[in-house]
Amino acid sequence: xxxxxxxxxxxxxxxxxxxxxxxxxxxxxxxxxxxxxxxxxxxxxxxxxxxxxxxxxxxxxxxxxxxxxxxxxxxxxxxxxxxxxxxxxxxxxxxxxxxxxxxxxxxxxxxxxxxxxxxxxxxxxxxxxxxxxxxxxxxxx
Amino acid sequence: xxxxxxxxxxxxxxxxxxxxxxxxxxxxxxxxxxxxxxxxxxxxxxxxxxxxxxxxxxxxxxxxxxxxxxxxxxxxxxxxxxxxxxxxxxxxxxxxxxxxxxxxxxxxxxxxxxxxxxxxxxxxxxxxxxxxxxxxxxxxxxxxxxxxxxxxxxxxxxxxxxxxxxxxxxxxxxxxxxxxxxxxxxxxxxxxxxxxxxxxxxxxxxxxxxxxxxxxxxxxxxxxxxxxxxxxxxxxxxxxxxxxxxxxxxxxxx
Numbered sequence: 045x046x047x048x049x050x051x052x053x054x055x056x057x058x059x060x061x062x063x064x065x066x067x068x069x070x071x072x073x074x075x076x077x078x079x080x081x082x083x084x085x086x087x088x089x090x091x092x093x094x095x096x097x098x099x100x101x102x103x104x105x106x107x108x109x110x111x112x113x114x115x116x117x118x119x120x121x122x123x124x125x126x127x128x129x130x131x132x133x134x135x136x137x138x139x140x141x142x143x144x145x146x147x148x149x150x151x152x153x154x155x156x157x158x159x160x161x162x163x164x165x166x167x168x169x170x171x172x173x174x175x176x177x178x179x180x181x182x183x184x185x
Numbered sequence: 186x187x188x189x190x191x192x193x194x195x196x197x198x199x200x201x202x203x204x205x206x207x208x209x210x211x212x213x214x215x216x217x218x219x220x221x222x223x224x225x226x227x228x229x230x231x232x233x234x235x236x237x238x239x240x241x242x243x244x245x246x247x248x249x250x251x252x253x254x255x256x257x258x259x260x261x262x263x264x265x266x267x268x269x270x271x272x273x274x275x276x277x278x279x280x281x282x283x284x285x286x287x288x289x290x291x292x293x294x295x296x297x298x299x300x301x302x303x304x305x306x307x308x309x310x311x312x313x314x315x316x317x318x319x320x321x322x323x324x325x326x327x328x329x330x331x332x333x334x335x336x337x338x339x340x341x342x343x344x345x346x347x348x349x350x351x352x353x354x355x356x357x358x359x360x361x362x363x364x365x366x367x368x369x370x371x372x373x374x375x376x377x378x379x380x381x382x383x384x385x386x387x388x389x390x391x392x393x394x395x396x397x398x399x400x401x402x403x404x405x406x407x408x409x410x411x412x413x414x415x416x417x418x419x420x421x422x423x424x425x426x427x428x429x430x431x432x433x434x435x436x437x438x439x
Contacts, residue, residue, distance in 0.1 A: 058309050058358055063253055066305050070297050074343055078293055081339070082285050089286075104346075107353025107427055116301055119331075119350030120343035126334025127342045128285055134336055173334060 045164045046084040048077035049099025051121070053148050054113050066113050073100075073117035074124070081128045085139055093138025097163045098125045099156070102145045102179045114148070122175065129173035140172040147179045189419045190217035196263065196270045198222045198250055198307060199277030201229040203376035204326065207407025208274060208414045213241025215415055218267060222248035222259060223277070250277045250303035260310050269318045272418040273311035275304040275348075276326040280382065282337040293340040300344035301351060308355050312364055320363025324417045325352045326410075327368040329433050349429060356427030365426040367417050372433025374405045400435030 051073040054065060077098055088094035103111055104118035122143055129141035144159045159176045162168050195212050199205040200221025209221050213236050221243065223229045229245040236243045246262060248255045263270065279299040281292055304325050315321035330338050331345025349368050356366040373379070373395045380388045396402055413430055416422050431437050 058305070058312055058355055061305075061309070063302060063306060066302060070294075070301065070347075074297065074347070075290065075293060078285075078339060078343070079290060082288065082290075086286050103354075104350060107350060107355070107357050109354065109357040112305075112351050112354035112358070115354040116305075116347035116351035120297075120301070120347035123331065123334045123346035124339045124343040127336065127339040128334070130334055130336045131284055131339070 045094060046080060046096045047099065047160055048080040048096070050146065051099065051101060051114070051118060053101070055110050056113070057110050058112050061113060066116075069113040069117045074120045077121055078124060081124070081141065085128065085132060085137075088139045089135070089137050094140075095164050095168070096128075096139065096141045097160055098141070098143045100143050100145050102147050102177055104145055105177075118145075126173045133172060140168070142168070142171055142173070143175040145175055145177040145179070150180060151178045187214060188216045189415060189421065190215040190272075193217045193271040193418065194220070194263075194267050194269065195272040195274065195418055196220045196222065196311075197274040197276050198248065198303070201225055201232045201245070203378050204371065204374055204407045204410045205274075205276040206232050207411040208276065209243060210236050210239070210241070211408070211411035211415050212418065213239070213243050215419070217242070217272070217418070219243040220246060220263065220267060220270075222246045222250075224249050250306070251298050253306065256306045256310050260314060269314040270311055270321060272322045272324065273307060273315075274324045274326065274414060274418075275307040277303055278326060280341050282341055284337055285339045288340055293343075296340040296344040297347070300341075301347040304348045304351060308351070308366070312355070312359060312362065315364050316362045321365075322418055322422070323355065323359070323364060323366045324414055325366065325368045327352075327370050327429070329370050329372050329431060329437050331368075332370060332429065332431070332437065353427050359426065365417075365422070367422070367425060367428050367430065369410060369413050369417070370429055370431040370433065371410050372399065372405060372431075372436040374407060374410060376407060395436070398436060398439070399433070400439060403434055405432060405434060
């Protein structure tokens with residue numbers, strides 16, 4: 045079992061944001077979990093399977109003002125996880141990859157933990173390339 | 186129909202070939218004052234000369250979208266002979282596909298640079314210029330790969346999905362400024378780039394595979410994307426912002 049995340053959050057308008065601000069978010073929220081996926085998949089293939097969970101934000105699905113860097117990196121992570129799940133499926137390597145989308149304002153650690161435990165356990169053995177969005181108000185739907 | 190973009194200043198990055206060149210030709214036919222940018226001066230000038238000889242108003246500026254200093258130079262140069270852009274098309278991009286376990290991390294960083302950071306810089310600069318002149322339309326060239334994960338596409342998909350949701354955030358910020366931001370999501374569009382990337386045989390096999398899976402049983406041409414870009418550039422789409430338009434022969438629907 046490998047859990048990637050949680051992401052960094054930056055609140056800035058596009059006008060205020062610098063290229064370096066964006067790059068810092070890309071490193072933490074995309075490149076690091078991507079490295080986790082890459083090496084996690086290689087290691088899990090040796091032992092015959094596993095479950096990888098990426099913690100991301102509900103901003104992967106909706107745009108919000110002053111959140112463009114978070115929207116971009118969360119969406120990148122979401123689609124990256126889907127692609128990795130498909131690559132694992134194609135190899136029939138027994139590895140599942142899923143995402144948990146967390147609301148950056150309202151999600152509660154215990155709820156996130158419960159979702160992680162579910163995705164780690166065999167109860168979720170049919171779930172891959174999927175996501176659980178923890179958003180009480182359904183804003184990201 | 187002509188004159189749909191009469192007197193609009195329209196900048197297209199990566200406009201020297203492929204989809205960008207198709208958009209530039211269509212925009213020029215509709216009366217836009219077009220600026221194309223790209224790294225290859227010879228190809229850029231040839232594209233501009235061709236469109237000009239067909240009666241278009243077009244200029245070429247050399248630009249490498251990954252070079253931060255180039256962006257200031259572009260907007261400085263635009264200010265003088267052409268004026269601030271009414272329409273800005275972040276079209277430059279690149280695509281490298283490979284299984285994640287064989288993919289170098291620096292190639293991932295290059296994908297993010299070409300497809301997210303360049304789009305950020307273009308949007309950042311264009312929004313500032315458009316806010317001063319009271320509005321405008323920004324069009325970001327994403328991909329069907331930015332909507333759904335695909336095999337060998339962890340890096341490319343991440344970069345195009347990033348661009349897509351970045352654009353949705355930009356649309357929210359643009360609303361009070363009269364700036365619209367939309368994304369276009371082509372499926373496979375046939376151009377020189379496909380053969381360059383995959384070789385003749387690889388491209389032919391890929392084309393067959395895509396045609397088989399596409400409800401309209403064809404691959405697209407740059408002109409198929411140009412029509413959508415003209416629509417987003419024109420006042421016909423004045424009430425449309427924060428939207429994704431998929432142009433893929435139905436590929437995503439199955």
